[in-house]
Amino acid sequence: MDSALANPPHAKSGVKLIRAKRELRDALIWPRRTGYSIGLVPTMGYLHEGHLSLLRAAHAHCDIVVMSLFVNPAQFRPGEDLDRYPRDEERDLRLAGEAGVDFVYAPPVEEVYPEGFATHVEVEGLTEVLCGDPARRGPEHFRGVTTVVAKLFNTVQPDIAYFGQKDAQQAAAIRRMVRDLDFPVRIEVLPTVREPDGLAMSSRNAYLGAEDRERAAAISRALRAAAEETVRAESLAAGLEAARRELDAAGVEPEYLEARDAEELSSATELNGRPVLVAVAAQVGGARLIDNVLIEP
Ligand code: AMP
Numbered sequence: 001m002d003s004a005l006a007n008p009p010h011a012k013s014g015v016k017l018i019r020a021k022r023e024l025r026d027a028l029i030w031p032r033r034t035g036y037s038i039g040l041v042p043t044m045g046y047l048h049e050g051h052l053s054l055l056r057a058a059h060a061h062c063d064i065v066v067m068s069l070f071v072n073p074a075q076f077r078p079g080e081d082l083d084r085y086p087r088d089e090e091r092d093l094r095l096a097g098e099a100g101v102d103f104v105y106a107p108p109v110e111e112v113y114p115e116g117f118a119t120h121v122e123v124e125g126l127t128e129v130l131c132g133d134p135a136r137r138g139p140e141h142f143r144g145v146t147t148v149v150a151k152l153f154n155t156v157q158p159d160i161a162y163f164g165q166k167d168a169q170q171a172a173a174i175r176r177m178v179r180d181l182d183f184p185v186r187i188e189v190l191p192t193v194r195e196p197d198g199l200a201m202s203s204r205n206a207y208l209g210a211e212d213r214e215r216a217a218a219i220s221r222a223l224r225a226a227a228e229e230t231v232r233a234e235s236l237a238a239g240l241e242a243a244r245r246e247l248d249a250a251g252v253e254p255e256y257l258e259a260r261d262a263e264e265l266s267s268a269t270e271l272n273g274r275p276v277l278v279a280v281a282a283q284v285g286g287a288r289l290i291d292n293v294l295i296e297p
Helices: 021-034 049-061 089-098 139-156 165-181 203-207 210-233 236-250
Strands: 016-018 038-043 064-069 103-105 160-164 186-190 254-261 276-284 287-295
Touching (some): 016 021, 021 064, 021 103, 021 139, 038 049, 038 139, 049 064, 049 089, 049 160, 049 186, 064 089, 064 139, 089 103, 139 160, 139 165, 160 165, 165 287, 203 287, 210 236, 210 276, 210 287, 236 276
Parallel strands (some): 016 103, 038 160, 064 103, 160 186
Antiparallel strands (some): 254 276, 276 287
8 A cells, every 4th residue: 555545534434335336436436536546356245265365455455445245146047056145244244344345335136237237248258168168157157247347347446356266267257358348457366265175265165065065175186186297297188187086086076177278268288388277167065166276387
Protein backbone atom coordinates (compact mmCIF):
# COMPACT_ATOMS: atom_id res chain seq x y z
CA MET A 1 0.00 0.00 0.00
CA ASP A 2 1.13 3.51 -0.79
CA SER A 3 2.35 5.20 2.39
CA ALA A 4 0.02 8.14 1.72
CA LEU A 5 -2.83 5.65 1.87
CA ALA A 6 -1.53 3.80 4.89
CA ASN A 7 -4.58 4.64 6.94
CA PRO A 8 -7.60 4.74 4.67
CA PRO A 9 -10.85 5.52 6.46
CA HIS A 10 -12.20 2.04 5.89
CA ALA A 11 -9.43 0.56 8.03
CA LYS A 12 -11.45 0.34 11.24
CA SER A 13 -14.96 0.18 9.86
CA GLY A 14 -15.15 -3.59 9.37
CA VAL A 15 -16.92 -5.45 6.63
CA LYS A 16 -20.10 -4.10 5.03
CA LEU A 17 -22.66 -6.41 3.47
CA ILE A 18 -24.21 -5.12 0.24
CA ARG A 19 -27.02 -6.75 -1.75
CA ALA A 20 -27.66 -4.24 -4.54
CA LYS A 21 -25.22 -3.41 -7.33
CA ARG A 22 -26.33 0.23 -7.26
CA GLU A 23 -25.36 0.47 -3.61
CA LEU A 24 -22.01 -1.19 -4.30
CA ARG A 25 -21.27 1.21 -7.15
CA ASP A 26 -22.15 4.16 -4.91
CA ALA A 27 -19.99 2.86 -2.08
CA LEU A 28 -16.99 2.64 -4.43
CA ILE A 29 -17.30 6.12 -5.97
CA TRP A 30 -15.52 7.95 -3.20
CA PRO A 31 -12.66 5.46 -2.73
CA ARG A 32 -12.04 5.43 -6.47
CA ARG A 33 -12.05 9.23 -6.73
CA THR A 34 -9.64 9.37 -3.81
CA GLY A 35 -7.27 7.19 -5.79
CA TYR A 36 -7.63 4.08 -3.69
CA SER A 37 -6.91 0.84 -5.50
CA ILE A 38 -9.72 -1.72 -5.52
CA GLY A 39 -9.22 -5.49 -5.34
CA LEU A 40 -11.97 -7.98 -6.20
CA VAL A 41 -12.19 -11.60 -5.07
CA PRO A 42 -15.14 -13.44 -6.65
CA THR A 43 -16.35 -16.43 -4.60
CA MET A 44 -19.31 -18.73 -4.16
CA GLY A 45 -18.79 -18.60 -0.40
CA TYR A 46 -18.41 -21.35 2.21
CA LEU A 47 -14.94 -19.90 2.67
CA HIS A 48 -11.84 -21.99 3.28
CA GLU A 49 -8.12 -21.24 3.40
CA GLY A 50 -7.96 -21.15 -0.42
CA HIS A 51 -10.41 -18.22 -0.50
CA LEU A 52 -8.68 -16.61 2.48
CA SER A 53 -5.31 -16.68 0.71
CA LEU A 54 -6.87 -14.63 -2.13
CA LEU A 55 -8.53 -12.22 0.31
CA ARG A 56 -5.31 -11.70 2.25
CA ALA A 57 -3.37 -11.05 -0.96
CA ALA A 58 -6.00 -8.53 -2.02
CA HIS A 59 -5.83 -6.84 1.38
CA ALA A 60 -2.03 -6.70 1.20
CA HIS A 61 -1.96 -5.10 -2.25
CA CYS A 62 -5.17 -3.06 -2.54
CA ASP A 63 -6.62 -0.23 -0.46
CA ILE A 64 -10.18 -1.52 -0.74
CA VAL A 65 -11.19 -5.19 -0.99
CA VAL A 66 -14.51 -6.35 -2.40
CA MET A 67 -15.48 -10.01 -2.08
CA SER A 68 -18.44 -11.20 -4.06
CA LEU A 69 -20.44 -14.06 -2.59
CA PHE A 70 -22.77 -15.50 -5.16
CA VAL A 71 -23.62 -19.10 -5.94
CA ASN A 72 -24.03 -18.50 -9.64
CA PRO A 73 -26.85 -20.64 -11.08
CA ALA A 74 -25.58 -20.01 -14.63
CA GLN A 75 -22.49 -22.14 -14.05
CA PHE A 76 -24.38 -25.21 -12.82
CA ARG A 77 -25.89 -27.76 -15.15
CA PRO A 78 -29.37 -29.09 -14.45
CA GLY A 79 -28.94 -31.93 -11.97
CA GLU A 80 -25.70 -30.57 -10.55
CA ASP A 81 -25.31 -29.50 -6.94
CA LEU A 82 -26.75 -25.94 -7.13
CA ASP A 83 -29.43 -26.68 -4.53
CA ARG A 84 -27.18 -28.43 -2.06
CA TYR A 85 -24.09 -26.25 -2.58
CA PRO A 86 -22.90 -25.50 0.99
CA ARG A 87 -23.73 -22.03 2.30
CA ASP A 88 -22.97 -20.20 5.55
CA GLU A 89 -23.20 -16.47 4.99
CA GLU A 90 -22.74 -15.48 8.61
CA ARG A 91 -19.48 -17.37 8.94
CA ASP A 92 -18.30 -16.09 5.53
CA LEU A 93 -18.91 -12.49 6.63
CA ARG A 94 -16.92 -12.99 9.81
CA LEU A 95 -14.00 -14.66 7.99
CA ALA A 96 -14.06 -12.04 5.25
CA GLY A 97 -13.92 -9.27 7.84
CA GLU A 98 -10.99 -10.95 9.58
CA ALA A 99 -9.17 -11.21 6.25
CA GLY A 100 -9.51 -7.47 5.65
CA VAL A 101 -12.49 -7.37 3.28
CA ASP A 102 -14.27 -4.02 3.17
CA PHE A 103 -17.36 -4.95 1.16
CA VAL A 104 -19.06 -8.29 0.72
CA TYR A 105 -21.35 -8.13 -2.31
CA ALA A 106 -23.93 -10.90 -1.90
CA PRO A 107 -26.73 -10.18 -4.38
CA PRO A 108 -29.90 -12.20 -4.78
CA VAL A 109 -30.21 -14.04 -8.10
CA GLU A 110 -32.67 -11.44 -9.56
CA GLU A 111 -30.13 -8.69 -8.96
CA VAL A 112 -27.64 -10.48 -11.20
CA TYR A 113 -30.08 -11.97 -13.71
CA PRO A 114 -33.09 -9.70 -14.05
CA GLU A 115 -36.14 -10.79 -16.02
CA GLY A 116 -35.24 -11.00 -19.72
CA PHE A 117 -31.51 -11.44 -19.17
CA ALA A 118 -30.12 -12.44 -22.59
CA THR A 119 -26.46 -11.46 -22.93
CA HIS A 120 -23.53 -13.80 -22.40
CA VAL A 121 -19.76 -13.71 -22.60
CA GLU A 122 -18.28 -16.81 -24.16
CA VAL A 123 -14.61 -17.67 -24.57
CA GLU A 124 -14.35 -20.13 -27.43
CA GLY A 125 -11.92 -22.99 -27.73
CA LEU A 126 -10.28 -23.32 -24.37
CA THR A 127 -13.66 -23.72 -22.64
CA GLU A 128 -14.55 -26.72 -24.80
CA VAL A 129 -11.97 -29.14 -23.36
CA LEU A 130 -11.38 -30.68 -19.92
CA CYS A 131 -14.37 -29.65 -17.75
CA GLY A 132 -15.83 -27.82 -20.76
CA ASP A 133 -16.15 -30.99 -22.84
CA PRO A 134 -19.86 -31.21 -23.74
CA ALA A 135 -19.99 -34.66 -22.13
CA ARG A 136 -18.86 -33.12 -18.83
CA ARG A 137 -19.85 -29.70 -17.43
CA GLY A 138 -19.72 -28.30 -20.95
CA PRO A 139 -18.74 -24.87 -22.30
CA GLU A 140 -21.98 -23.48 -20.78
CA HIS A 141 -20.35 -23.83 -17.38
CA PHE A 142 -17.56 -21.47 -18.38
CA ARG A 143 -19.99 -19.20 -20.20
CA GLY A 144 -21.77 -18.86 -16.85
CA VAL A 145 -18.47 -18.05 -15.15
CA THR A 146 -17.19 -15.50 -17.67
CA THR A 147 -20.60 -13.82 -17.89
CA VAL A 148 -20.89 -13.33 -14.14
CA VAL A 149 -17.24 -12.27 -13.79
CA ALA A 150 -17.67 -9.74 -16.63
CA LYS A 151 -20.68 -8.34 -14.78
CA LEU A 152 -18.69 -8.13 -11.56
CA PHE A 153 -15.86 -6.35 -13.37
CA ASN A 154 -18.35 -3.80 -14.70
CA THR A 155 -19.97 -3.24 -11.30
CA VAL A 156 -16.80 -3.14 -9.17
CA GLN A 157 -14.28 -1.88 -11.76
CA PRO A 158 -11.43 -3.41 -9.80
CA ASP A 159 -7.77 -2.63 -10.40
CA ILE A 160 -6.84 -6.22 -9.57
CA ALA A 161 -8.99 -9.36 -9.48
CA TYR A 162 -7.81 -12.52 -7.72
CA PHE A 163 -8.40 -16.13 -8.75
CA GLY A 164 -7.07 -19.53 -7.70
CA GLN A 165 -4.87 -21.84 -9.74
CA LYS A 166 -7.09 -24.63 -8.36
CA ASP A 167 -9.56 -23.71 -11.11
CA ALA A 168 -6.90 -23.40 -13.80
CA GLN A 169 -9.26 -23.60 -16.75
CA GLN A 170 -11.50 -20.93 -15.27
CA ALA A 171 -8.46 -18.69 -14.72
CA ALA A 172 -7.33 -19.27 -18.32
CA ALA A 173 -10.80 -18.37 -19.63
CA ILE A 174 -10.92 -15.20 -17.53
CA ARG A 175 -7.43 -14.12 -18.63
CA ARG A 176 -8.50 -14.61 -22.24
CA MET A 177 -11.76 -12.71 -21.75
CA VAL A 178 -9.89 -9.80 -20.15
CA ARG A 179 -7.39 -9.73 -23.00
CA ASP A 180 -9.95 -10.08 -25.78
CA LEU A 181 -12.49 -7.60 -24.40
CA ASP A 182 -9.94 -5.07 -23.06
CA PHE A 183 -11.13 -5.13 -19.46
CA PRO A 184 -8.87 -2.67 -17.60
CA VAL A 185 -8.09 -5.08 -14.77
CA ARG A 186 -5.00 -7.03 -13.72
CA ILE A 187 -5.63 -10.71 -13.12
CA GLU A 188 -3.69 -12.42 -10.33
CA VAL A 189 -3.81 -16.21 -10.13
CA LEU A 190 -2.57 -17.58 -6.79
CA PRO A 191 -1.35 -21.07 -5.89
CA THR A 192 -3.68 -23.84 -4.75
CA VAL A 193 -3.99 -24.12 -0.98
CA ARG A 194 -4.03 -27.73 0.23
CA GLU A 195 -4.98 -29.79 3.27
CA PRO A 196 -2.04 -31.38 5.11
CA ASP A 197 -2.46 -34.61 3.07
CA GLY A 198 -2.40 -32.67 -0.20
CA LEU A 199 -6.14 -32.53 -1.00
CA ALA A 200 -6.87 -29.21 -2.68
CA MET A 201 -9.20 -27.17 -0.49
CA SER A 202 -12.69 -26.86 -1.93
CA SER A 203 -16.12 -26.00 -0.60
CA ARG A 204 -17.24 -29.29 -2.18
CA ASN A 205 -14.92 -31.29 0.09
CA ALA A 206 -17.81 -30.93 2.57
CA TYR A 207 -19.61 -33.63 0.52
CA LEU A 208 -16.93 -36.23 1.32
CA GLY A 209 -17.55 -38.90 3.95
CA ALA A 210 -14.56 -40.09 6.00
CA GLU A 211 -13.63 -42.95 3.68
CA ASP A 212 -13.95 -40.90 0.49
CA ARG A 213 -12.09 -38.04 2.12
CA GLU A 214 -9.12 -40.37 2.57
CA ARG A 215 -9.37 -41.68 -1.00
CA ALA A 216 -9.55 -38.14 -2.35
CA ALA A 217 -5.95 -37.51 -1.29
CA ALA A 218 -4.89 -39.84 -4.12
CA ILE A 219 -5.67 -37.02 -6.58
CA SER A 220 -2.93 -34.74 -5.31
CA ARG A 221 -0.55 -37.69 -4.89
CA ALA A 222 -1.20 -38.55 -8.53
CA LEU A 223 -0.46 -34.99 -9.64
CA ARG A 224 2.74 -34.88 -7.61
CA ALA A 225 3.77 -38.20 -9.17
CA ALA A 226 2.94 -36.80 -12.61
CA ALA A 227 5.15 -33.76 -12.08
CA GLU A 228 8.04 -35.75 -10.63
CA GLU A 229 7.97 -38.51 -13.21
CA THR A 230 7.57 -36.08 -16.12
CA VAL A 231 10.69 -34.23 -15.05
CA ARG A 232 12.64 -37.40 -14.19
CA ALA A 233 11.83 -39.25 -17.41
CA GLU A 234 11.52 -36.09 -19.50
CA SER A 235 8.25 -37.53 -20.74
CA LEU A 236 4.66 -36.40 -20.25
CA ALA A 237 3.41 -39.88 -21.13
CA ALA A 238 5.51 -41.33 -18.30
CA GLY A 239 4.18 -38.64 -15.96
CA LEU A 240 0.57 -39.44 -16.85
CA GLU A 241 1.30 -43.17 -16.38
CA ALA A 242 2.61 -42.52 -12.88
CA ALA A 243 -0.47 -40.45 -12.03
CA ARG A 244 -2.78 -43.13 -13.36
CA ARG A 245 -1.09 -45.73 -11.14
CA GLU A 246 -1.67 -43.60 -8.01
CA LEU A 247 -5.35 -43.16 -8.88
CA ASP A 248 -5.78 -46.86 -9.69
CA ALA A 249 -4.21 -47.86 -6.38
CA ALA A 250 -6.80 -45.77 -4.53
CA GLY A 251 -9.70 -46.94 -6.72
CA VAL A 252 -10.27 -43.44 -8.09
CA GLU A 253 -11.48 -43.48 -11.71
CA PRO A 254 -10.72 -40.09 -13.28
CA GLU A 255 -13.24 -38.36 -15.51
CA TYR A 256 -10.15 -37.02 -17.23
CA LEU A 257 -6.43 -36.99 -16.60
CA GLU A 258 -4.76 -34.90 -19.26
CA ALA A 259 -1.68 -32.86 -20.08
CA ARG A 260 -2.42 -29.51 -21.71
CA ASP A 261 -0.57 -26.39 -22.73
CA ALA A 262 -1.05 -24.22 -19.63
CA GLU A 263 -2.22 -21.16 -21.55
CA GLU A 264 -3.98 -22.43 -24.67
CA LEU A 265 -5.21 -25.67 -23.07
CA SER A 266 -4.38 -27.41 -26.33
CA SER A 267 -3.35 -31.03 -25.96
CA ALA A 268 0.30 -31.48 -24.88
CA THR A 269 2.08 -34.68 -25.79
CA GLU A 270 5.69 -33.62 -25.43
CA LEU A 271 7.63 -31.11 -23.37
CA ASN A 272 8.25 -28.18 -25.70
CA GLY A 273 9.62 -25.45 -23.45
CA ARG A 274 6.17 -24.10 -22.51
CA PRO A 275 4.43 -24.63 -19.15
CA VAL A 276 2.25 -27.72 -19.12
CA LEU A 277 -0.84 -28.21 -17.01
CA VAL A 278 -1.65 -31.72 -15.85
CA ALA A 279 -5.32 -31.60 -14.87
CA VAL A 280 -7.60 -34.17 -13.33
CA ALA A 281 -11.28 -34.42 -12.48
CA ALA A 282 -12.78 -37.32 -10.58
CA GLN A 283 -15.99 -38.14 -8.82
CA VAL A 284 -15.11 -39.35 -5.34
CA GLY A 285 -18.23 -40.36 -3.41
CA GLY A 286 -20.58 -37.36 -3.43
CA ALA A 287 -18.02 -34.85 -4.68
CA ARG A 288 -16.78 -34.06 -8.14
CA LEU A 289 -13.20 -32.95 -7.48
CA ILE A 290 -10.77 -31.14 -9.76
CA ASP A 291 -7.09 -30.44 -9.27
CA ASN A 292 -4.02 -29.71 -11.37
CA VAL A 293 -0.30 -29.23 -11.30
CA LEU A 294 1.70 -26.81 -13.40
CA ILE A 295 4.95 -28.20 -14.81
CA GLU A 296 7.23 -25.30 -15.65
CA PRO A 297 9.88 -25.89 -18.35
P1 AMP B 1 -15.26 -20.76 -5.50
O1 AMP B 1 -15.88 -20.18 -4.27
O2 AMP B 1 -15.08 -22.22 -5.44
O3 AMP B 1 -15.93 -20.28 -6.76
O4 AMP B 1 -13.79 -20.16 -5.56
C1 AMP B 1 -13.56 -18.78 -5.51
C2 AMP B 1 -12.11 -18.52 -5.87
O5 AMP B 1 -11.26 -19.21 -4.95
C3 AMP B 1 -11.74 -19.04 -7.27
O6 AMP B 1 -10.86 -18.12 -7.90
C4 AMP B 1 -11.05 -20.34 -6.95
O7 AMP B 1 -10.11 -20.72 -7.94
C5 AMP B 1 -10.34 -20.00 -5.66
N1 AMP B 1 -10.02 -21.22 -4.92
C6 AMP B 1 -10.85 -22.25 -4.65
N2 AMP B 1 -10.20 -23.23 -4.00
C7 AMP B 1 -8.91 -22.81 -3.87
C8 AMP B 1 -7.75 -23.38 -3.29
N3 AMP B 1 -7.74 -24.58 -2.72
N4 AMP B 1 -6.60 -22.66 -3.34
C9 AMP B 1 -6.58 -21.44 -3.93
N5 AMP B 1 -7.65 -20.85 -4.48
C10 AMP B 1 -8.80 -21.52 -4.46
